[in-house]
Amino acid sequence: MSGLCLGFRLGVLLWLGSLVPLAQAQDTLPADHPLSALTQIQNAARTLDYAGITVYQQGRSLQAAQLVHWVDGSGERERFETLDGVPRECLRENRSEQCLYPDQRLVVHRTVGADHFPALLQADPGLISQHYEWRPALGTYRVAGRDCMVSELAARDTLRYSYRLCTDLENHLLLRTQTFDQHGHLVDQLAFSRLKLSPDIKPADMASRHDVQGWTVHQEIxxxxxxxxxxxxxxxxxxxxxxxxxxxxxxxxxxxxxxxxxxxxxxxxxxxxxxxxxxxxxxxxxxxxxxxxxxxxxxxxxxxxxxxxxxxxxxxxxxxxxxxxxxxxxx
Missing domain, CATH: 3.30.200.100 (MucB/RseB, C-terminal domain)
Known part of the structure; x- marks a missing residue:
């Protein structure tokens, strides 16, 4: 690609600023409305305590990461650590994040705006139904030892992908998302392979295992x-x-x-x-x-x-x- 490396661009791809609040829309919509269901998924990702191993698959490639999400009186806290390839650990508190790169002895501080898996929405969801067909409750499946409901967001045109979701039957947490092209071919998928929920999450689970004293610190502005x-x-x-x-x-x-x-x-x-x-x-x-x-x-x-x-x-x-x-x- 150009002067900027691909990895750097991927890191800022989903920088979106502050997302719109979603919770207030849910009570005014029927349960089978796509916005209601997507709001439940988003709220579960933001408000539940959970920890697990996520696996991203594209073709024959698999990449695993450890994810811990904890909510306390100060808001959301999260720890994300890659388990394959180049080591990276990101510690987030609300919208402030620091990412550690052990091989470079580098700490990068940034402000994040977009949520990631198991959250789903990237912006105001109001127009989603115009461009995706919501197909709820297609059946049940089992992911990471938990029962989940399978639903789909099918693209109405060829400008975007379609998505198949599997959400926890008890708490609506997104356990797996699959991406499909216009021909119905699987493009990639991201899922929990192991998952534990509160009250099994402890403050120690949020602690970094790296001592960053003496590392280079960079502030993204x-x-x-x-x-x-x-x-x-x-x-x-x-x-x-x-x-x-x-x-x-x-x-x-x-x-x-x-x-x-x-x-x-x-x-x-x-x-x-x-x-x-x-x-x-x-x-x-x-x-x-x-x-x-x-x-x-x-x-x-x-x-x-x-x-x-x-x-x-x-x-x-x-x-x-x-x-x-x-x-x-x-x-």
Whole structure:
């Protein structure tokens, strides 16, 4: 890809700012309404105490992680640690997070806005029913030793993926999510392979096992940016709405602008970075895929424009090719 590494981009892909509150919508909707069901899933992920091993599968690749979530008088606390590949541990308290990279002896502090598995919603869910068909209670299954109800969110078009969910029968916690393309082929899945619930969670479960004394500390700072004022025009896919416009310093002090859009379930990040002839002379335009995440990059004027999201490849390609840049010197 371009000057920014893929791993860094994946880390900021779902930065969405503050999510809208969901709980107040549930009491006014029937139980079989998709928003009611999705709200129950989101609230379970945010309010329950749980710990377990999650497994992410794409093709023949499996990646495991340990997840602990605990709610106390100060709010949400969470510890996430990868068990395969490059070691990484993230400790979150509400929207403040520090991620530890032991192989680099590095601590990164950041503000997070988006929830992750077992949460589901990425933005205001109000338009979800326009672009996904809700198919509730298709049957029961068993995940991580617990009974769960199978439901589906089937995409109404080819711009997005479909999802099959398995939610705990007792507390609505999402135990497994599967992503399918327009042909019904499994793209990836994420599930608990082991799970324990409160009161089995203890404060010690939240403690990091790393002593970070002497490690390098980096503070990620995001600032709001107005891409329209800078000359950028984006034609968004139907159902996707802007969620955040930010700018930040990436590798080697390089400034990157980012627009995040979402349809409530899927999110797409659009990155704008200046083309550097020396640094980027061997880079090429084109596409890349990692699991359900598709990436497309194109040179536009004196910039690299990259779209990345958990959507079909054609969707990110269309987002990039529909973009326009009007230089201030010609306006």
């Amino acid at each position: 995001h600032r709001s940016v107005d891409l329209l004022a800078q000359g950028w025009r984006f034609a968004l896919p139907p159902g996707f709405r802007p969620q955040a416009e930010i700018t930040y310093q990436a590798n080697a002090g390089q400034s990157v602008d980012q627009l995040v859009i979402s349809d409530g379930l899927a999110a797409i990040s659009i990155f704008v970075e200046t083309f550097d002839p020396q640094r980027d002379q061997n880079l090429q335009e084109g596409s890349l895929r990692q699991g359900a995440i598709n990436i497309y990059r194109m040179r536009l004027a004196t910039y690299w424009l990259t779209a990345m999201g958990e959507v079909p490849a054609q969707t990110v390609r269309d987002v990039v090719h529909a973009a326009q840049y009007v230089s201030k010197t010609v306006r």
